[in-house]
Amino acid sequence: MRKFTIILLILTLAIGFAYAKKNQITCSGSTTVLPIAQAGAEAYMDAHPDVNISVRGGGSGVGIAALQNGTVQIANSSRPIKSKEVSACKAKGINPTPYAVANDGIAIVVHKSNHVKDLSVAQIKDIYTGKISNWKELGGASLPIVIVSRDVASGTFEVFNEKALNGAKVVASAQLLASNNAVVSAVESTPGAIGYAGLGYITPEVNIVSVERVTPSTSTVKDGSYKLSRKLYMYTNGKATGDVGSFIGWLQSAAGQKIVEEQGFISIR
Amino acid sequence: MSKRELRNLAGKSLVGILCAITAGMLIVFLYGIFSRGIGVLSWEFISQPPRSGMTEGGIFPAIVGTFWLTLLSIAIALPMGILCAIYLYSYGRPLWFVKLVKLAINTLVGIPSIIYGLFGMAVFVNMLSLDVSLISGALTLAILALPLIINAAEEALQGVPKDFTEASIALGAPISKTILRVVLPTAMPNILTGTIISIGRVAGETAPIMFTAATFYSRRLPSSLSHEVMALPYHIFALMTEGSKGSLQAPIAYGSAVVLLLMVLGVSSIAIIIRYRFRRNKQW
Amino acid sequence: MQIMEKSFKTLSYIAALFSIAAVFGIILSIFLEGLPLFKVVSIQEFIWGNAWYPTHGEAPQFGIRNLLIGSVYATLGALVIAVPLGLGSAIFISEIATPRLREIAKPAVELLAAIPSVVYGLFGMAILAPFIRELFDLSTGLNLLSTSIILGLMVVPIIASMSEDALSTVPKHMREASLALGATQWETITGVVLPAARSGIVGSVLQGFGRAIGETMVVLMVAGGSAQIPGSIFESLRPLTSTIAAEMGETVMGDLHYRSLFAIAIVLFLITFVTNLVAELVFLKRRLK
Numbered sequence: 001m002r003k004f005t006i007i008l009l010i011l012t013l014a015i016g017f018a019y020a021k022k023n024q025i026t027c028s029g030s031t032t033v034l035p036i037a038q039a040g041a042e043a044y045m046d047a048h049p050d051v052n053i054s055v056r057g058g059g060s061g062v063g064i065a066a067l068q069n070g071t072v073q074i075a076n077s078s079r080p081i082k083s084k085e086v087s088a089c090k091a092k093g094i095n096p097t098p099y100a101v102a103n104d105g106i107a108i109v110v111h112k113s114n115h116v117k118d119l120s121v122a123q124i125k126d127i128y129t130g131k132i133s134n135w136k137e138l139g140g141a142s143l144p145i146v147i148v149s150r151d152v153a154s155g156t157f158e159v160f161n162e163k164a165l166n167g168a169k170v171v172a173s174a175q176l177l178a179s180n181n182a183v184v185s186a187v188e189s190t191p192g193a194i195g196y197a198g199l200g201y202i203t204p205e206v207n208i209v210s211v212e213r214v215t216p217s218t219s220t221v222k223d224g225s226y227k228l229s230r231k232l233y234m235y236t237n238g239k240a241t242g243d244v245g246s247f248i249g250w251l252q253s254a255a256g257q258k259i260v261e262e263q264g265f266i267s268i269r
Numbered sequence: 270m271s272k273r274e275l276r277n278l279a280g281k282s283l284v285g286i287l288c289a290i291t292a293g294m295l296i297v298f299l300y301g302i303f304s305r306g307i308g309v310l311s312w313e314f315i316s317q318p319p320r321s322g323m324t325e326g327g328i329f330p331a332i333v334g335t336f337w338l339t340l341l342s343i344a345i346a347l348p349m350g351i352l353c354a355i356y357l358y359s360y361g362r363p364l365w366f367v368k369l370v371k372l373a374i375n376t377l378v379g380i381p382s383i384i385y386g387l388f389g390m391a392v393f394v395n396m397l398s399l400d401v402s403l404i405s406g407a408l409t410l411a412i413l414a415l416p417l418i419i420n421a422a423e424e425a426l427q428g429v430p431k432d433f434t435e436a437s438i439a440l441g442a443p444i445s446k447t448i449l450r451v452v453l454p455t456a457m458p459n460i461l462t463g464t465i466i467s468i469g470r471v472a473g474e475t476a477p478i479m480f481t482a483a484t485f486y487s488r489r490l491p492s493s494l495s496h497e498v499m500a501l502p503y504h505i506f507a508l509m510t511e512g513s514k515g516s517l518q519a520p521i522a523y524g525s526a527v528v529l530l531l532m533v534l535g536v537s538s539i540a541i542i543i544r545y546r547f548r549r550n551k552q553w
Numbered sequence: 554m555q556i557m558e559k560s561f562k563t564l565s566y567i568a569a570l571f572s573i574a575a576v577f578g579i580i581l582s583i584f585l586e587g588l589p590l591f592k593v594v595s596i597q598e599f600i601w602g603n604a605w606y607p608t609h610g611e612a613p614q615f616g617i618r619n620l621l622i623g624s625v626y627a628t629l630g631a632l633v634i635a636v637p638l639g640l641g642s643a644i645f646i647s648e649i650a651t652p653r654l655r656e657i658a659k660p661a662v663e664l665l666a667a668i669p670s671v672v673y674g675l676f677g678m679a680i681l682a683p684f685i686r687e688l689f690d691l692s693t694g695l696n697l698l699s700t701s702i703i704l705g706l707m708v709v710p711i712i713a714s715m716s717e718d719a720l721s722t723v724p725k726h727m728r729e730a731s732l733a734l735g736a737t738q739w740e741t742i743t744g745v746v747l748p749a750a751r752s753g754i755v756g757s758v759l760q761g762f763g764r765a766i767g768e769t770m771v772v773l774m775v776a777g778g779s780a781q782i783p784g785s786i787f788e789s790l791r792p793l794t795s796t797i798a799a800e801m802g803e804t805v806m807g808d809l810h811y812r813s814l815f816a817i818a819i820v821l822f823l824i825t826f827v828t829n830l831v832a833e834l835v836f837l838k839r840r841l842k
Contacts, residue, residue, distance in 0.1 A: 004281040026484075026497065028401075031511045037320040038486045045488055052693075054487035054497055056401065057511045058480075059803035064490065068806075071400040082332075085805055145693040151778070151799050152608045167610045172619065175693060175789050176778035178799045189683060190692050273737055280739035281649055287641025291709055294638075295665055301680045302672060352568030360562060370569045373576040375746060379760075379829035380579060381767025383794050384818050387801070391582045391815075395806070412575050419572065466667065476769040476798060502671040506770060509678060519679060526672045532775035537667045541660045546816025 004074030023243050027216045028056040029063020029076030030155045031179055032198045033232050035263045036102055037076055040251045043259055051243050060155035061085075067235055068094050073244045075235040078104070078155030078198070096235045099248050102257075103197045103214035103266035106160055106228040109184065109206040111191045116140040118210045121227055124164045127194060130171030135192065148195035149175035156180065159230045160196055164211075196228075221266045232265070302526050310526030311380040318488045323508065324517035330526050333490045335532075336404075336500030338482060339472045341407035341416055341494075347464055349411075350418030351453075356392020357419075358426040359448055382476040385413050389481035403492040413477055414467045421463020425456035458547045465540035469533040475502040485511065501529045571756035583822060586828060587815030590615070592808075605780040605791075607800065607810040615813045617820065622782050623790035624821075627732055628765040630701025630786070631708055635761055639712030640754065646713070647720040659717065666710040669755070677703035680774060691787050695777030698786040703771050708761040715760060719753025720746060745805060752835045759832035763825045769794040793817050 027037055034057050041053035056072075063075035068089045080094055081089075089096050108124065110116060116138050119127075126132040127145055136142040149170050150157040161167060170176075173255050177183050180201035186196040188205040195206075199216060202208060208215065211227050220226035250256045257267040273444035313327055320326030353370070355513050390410030399405045429452050437447040477481075491498045508522040591599070594615045602616015648833045681703060682694030721744050731741040747754070777789025778799065797814050804811040 024496075034485060034511055035322060038828065041486065042320065042322070042488075052487070052489040054484050054489070056484040056486075056497065057507065057802070058713075061803040061805050065804075065806040066401075069395070069398070069400075071398075084808070088805070088807075144692070152606065152805065154803055158608070168603075169606050169609060172781040173779055173788075175695065176780065176791065176799075178773065178778070183508055186686070186693065187694070190696075193691055273740070277739040280743070284641040284645040284649065287638055288645035291638045291713070293641045294706055295709075298676055301676055305680075306839070316753050330598060334790075347567050349571060352565045356565035357568040360565065366569075370572055373573045375824060375829060375833055376576050377572065377579075379763050379767075379825045381769065381821055381825055383767070383769040383796060383797050384579065384583065384822055385584075387797065387815060388582050390578045391586055391839075392578065392799070396582075412579075415572060415575065418839035443558050445558050448561075466663075469667040473667070473671065473672045475669070478803060479798065502669050502770075503646050505671050505675055509675060509774065512728070520823075526675050529669055530672060533667050533669060535662055537664050538660075541663060 008240050013040070016153070023051045023162070024054045025051065025074065025247060026056070026246055027053065027063070027073045027076055027234070028058055028066045028072045028075035029074075030060040030078040031057045032078040032104065032156055032200070033076035033101070033234070036202055036232065036251075036260055036265060037074075037234075038264055039259050040101075040247075040256060043255075044247055044250055048243075048246075051247070053247065055176065057220045062156075064089075064096070065164055067096060068092055070094065070237070074240075076233055078230065079158050079234045080233070081235060095238045097238055098233045098235055099252065099253060100231045100268050101234050101239065101251050102232040103221050103268055104230055104232050105221040105226050106156065106163075106196050106230070106268065107199055107216045108194065108196050108209040108211060108228070109187050109202060110194050110209055111187060112205065113191055113208055114140060114146070117207075117208060118213055120212055121164055124211070125166065125168060128165055128170050128174065129168050130173070143192040144189050146193040148183050148190075148193050149174045149176050150180070150183060150196075151176050151178055154178075156196070156198060158169060160228065163228050163230075164196075167261065198264075199222070199266065202264065218266050276475060296460065299530075300532065306525075306527035307518070309520050310527060314524055315328035315415035315528065319486065319521075323521070324488065328499075328501070328504060328528065330419060330487055330490055331499040331501045331504040331525065332528065334483075335472055335501040335529075337403055337477065337491050338406050338410060338500055339468055341403065342471055343418075343468055345407065345411035346414040346418050346467075350415055350464075351422050351460065353419045354422035354426055355453075357423050358452075359444055370532050375418045376403055377412070379421070382474055384415065385409055385456075385477040385505065386480050388412075394481055400495065401480070401482060401484070401497045402495045403482060403491050403498050405477045406498070406500075409477045409481045410474060411472045413474065414471050417467035417470065418460075418464055421457070421467070422460045425459030425463065427450060428459060429455045440468070446447075458543060462540040462544040462547075465543075466537055469537040469540075471503055472536070473529060473533050475506055478503055479506075483507075499523055501532075505529070559642075564569050574595055574832050580822070583815050584819045587817075587819045589811055590809060590812035590816045592745045594813070599813075600820075605796075607813055608803075613809065615809070617793065617796075619780050620793050620796050620817070621820070623776070623780075624766055624792040624794070626697055626790060627700045627704060627776065627792050630697055631704035631765040632758065632762060633766075634701060634705030635708040635712055639709045639757070639761070640716055642709070642713045643716035643720055644742060644747075645768045647717050648738070648746065649803045652791055656719045658794060659714075659775060662710050662717070666714060668707075670707060670770045671774075673683055673707050674705050674770045677771060678773035689787060693777060693789060694777055697776075697783045700772055700776045701786070701789070703775055704768060707768065707771060708765050709801060711764055712757045715757030716750070716754045719750040719757065722753070723749045751816055756832045756835045759828050759835070763832070766792075766828075767821065767825050769798050773798050793821050797821075797827050 038055045060077040064085050066072040067075035178196040183195040183197045184201050214220050214226045216226045221229040225233040255268050317327035318330050332366045393399045393405040437451045483500045484497040485507050505522045505525045557824045603613040604616045606614045682699045685699050686694030731745045772792045773795040779789035780791045780793045783790045
C-alpha cells in the first residue's frame, strides 16, 4: 500500500514538472474587481492561449499582502493602497504600482416597493449609525429600516465608510454580509432594507436611490459629481511588463473596457 | 389498556416520530439540493471549464482540483497514520508518551476546520513560502485527515486476533516482520474503509482550503504542486457569495453541490459496503 | 535483521512524534500570531468588550463578547434541535427498529455524517432562509433560527451514530433481566438502557457541541453576520468562526486586525479543547468500568 502511494506521489510530481512551464499570471484581491478580472482573463486567454491567468478573490488586503510576498503578479484592489501597506511592500523591495482599470460607483439600493428616491450623505450616515431607524422619518412608509452592510474589512466598506460615513461606526444590529452579491439579494428580498454595492452588482430587482440628487451613472461617476464613486485598481510590482503588462494594457484598451462595461462597471476611457 | 402499557406505547411512538422527523428533514434537504442541481448536470458541465463570466460552461477544473487535493493529502496522511497506529499498537511504550500521542490525536479531531485553515495559511503559505498552492492545501488537509486515519488504523489493528501475532512471534519472527506480514495484511481492509471515509471528509472541506489552495477561476488544470486550484466546495461557496450574477450562477452552485455529494456519498458508500462484506466473510 | 527491526521501530516512533508535533505546531502558530494582540488590547477588553470594529480608522475596537455569545447561541440552538432528534433516532434504531431496518439505518446515518458542510450552507442560504422569512414574515431569513436548524441538522448524524454505539454496547442480558421482571420495553429503555449508556450519550452530545461551535461554512452563509447579541431567534448574529473566515481575507498581514482574528482562533481552540477533554474523560470513565 505504501509503495502504491509513493508511486502515486512520484507520478504526480512527474506530471507536475512536465507541464509547469506555461506562462502563468496570478491575480488576487478585491471581490469587487473579481468579475472584471475574471471576464477579462477569460477573453484575454481566448486571444492568447499560451498564457494562463488564475483569478482569486480574498479581498483587497489579501491581494496586496500577496503582492508584497511576491506570490502574485497582480493585486486587485477596490481602494487605493494604504501607507502602512506601501511601507511593508518597500521593506520587502516591492514597489506597488497602481493601474486604474475601471470606474465604479457605490450605489445605495432599497427594496422595489420603497418610495424614497433620494438621500443626502448626512441621512445615509444617520441611517447607518442608527439615528434614523424608520423610513417614515425620510418620507417613506412606516417601516423599520433594515441595515445591510458589507463586512467591515472589505474594500467596498472602506470606501463607503470614508465617503458616506466619515469614519463613523456602523450600528451593531446591521447585517454584515460577505459580498456585494449577498447585499443585493438581501435588499431584493427585504421590504425595509437599505444596502450598498458596486454598480456591477446592481440588478433590476432593486431600486437605486440618488445621493444628493445625483444618480450614479456613467457620466456622474466619471466626472466625480456622484459622491460615492471610486476607481478600481490593479497593482503590480514596479511597471507592469511582459505578459502582465500586456494583459493590463489590454484591459485598459477599448476592447478591455468593453468587458468592464459588460460587467456593469464604468469605463475609464 | 393500563397506564403503563399506554406509556410504553407513547414512549415508543415518540422515538419513532423523532426518527421519522430526522429522516424527513434529511430527505427535504437532499431533495432540495438534488431537485435544483440534477437538471444542470450534463457531459459539458463536468468536462468543460467555466465560461462567460462564470455563468455558463462547466466545473471540470474544480473537479480535478478536488481530486488532486484529496489524493495528495491522503497519500501524505495514510503512511504517516498507519505508522503511528503501528507504534500505538505494537510498541506502546513509554506509557506517558502513548497517552500524550492519544491526547494529541483526540485534540486534532476536535480542532475546528477554520483553525486548520489559519494554521495552513500561517505556516505553509506564509512561513514556508509555499504560497496559495496545491501543496499547501494538501498538507493542511493531510493534517486534518491524519487523526481520522490513525484512529481507523488503530481500531483495525486492535481487531486482529492476538493469536495471529502470538503464533508469528512464537515461530521466531521479529516484531517488524510480524506486523508487516501478519497483522497489517489482516487489518488492511478495515484500514482502507476507514481511509475511504476520511476521503469523503477531506474532499468536502472548505474552510481549510480557503486561504491555502483555492482559487476562484483558473482555466488550466493543476499540473504542478505550486499551482493554486479550483475546488468543488470552494466553488459552491464562491459562486454563492462572490459571484456577481446570482440568478445565473446559483444553478451552477447547485450542480456543483450535486457533483460533490455524489462523489462524497459514492466514495463513502463503497467503504461501507466493503466493510459490511468483509465483516460478514470474516473467518475467525 | 536487527537494523530492519530498529529502523521500523524508529519510523513508527517518528510518525507518532509527528502527530504530537502537528498539535504543537497548530497551537504554536495560532498563539504566536494571536498573542501579540494582548500587548495592545487587554484580555478583559477582548473577551468582554461589546464592540467589534476591527477596522475603524482612529479607534479600532476588538471586543468579541457579541461574537462569543453568537457562537454559544447558535450552538445551543443547534443542540436543542439535534439532541432530541439524534437521541430519539438512536433509541429507535438500537432498541425498537427491526434488524432489517437497522441494517439500513445505521450505514445511512454514517453516510449523512459525510455530507460536506458547504452543501448544508448552500441549502440554508438559498432554500431555508427565504422559506423562514416568508413563513414568519420577517425582515431577514439569515437569522438565529435558520442557523440553528441547519447546524442542528448537521449535528444529528453525529449524535445519532455515537449514541447508537453507546446504546448497543449495553449488554443484552440487562435488557432481558428487566423485561423478565415485568418491565415494559419503554421502562427498560428509560430505566436500564439509557442510564447504562449515559456516559456515552453525554460524550456524543459534547462532540456535537464541539462540532457545531467550530463549524464555519454554515454560519458564514446563514447567520447574517450582525455583530450583536441576537434579541430573538429572528435576528442575525455573527459567530466567532464566520468572523475569522469573512475577515481574514481583508486584513493586512501582521497588523492588529490580523492578530485579533488569530486571537479569536485561540479562544475557539480553548473551547473545543476543553469540551473535547471533558468528553474524553466521560468516555474514559466508561472504559475503566
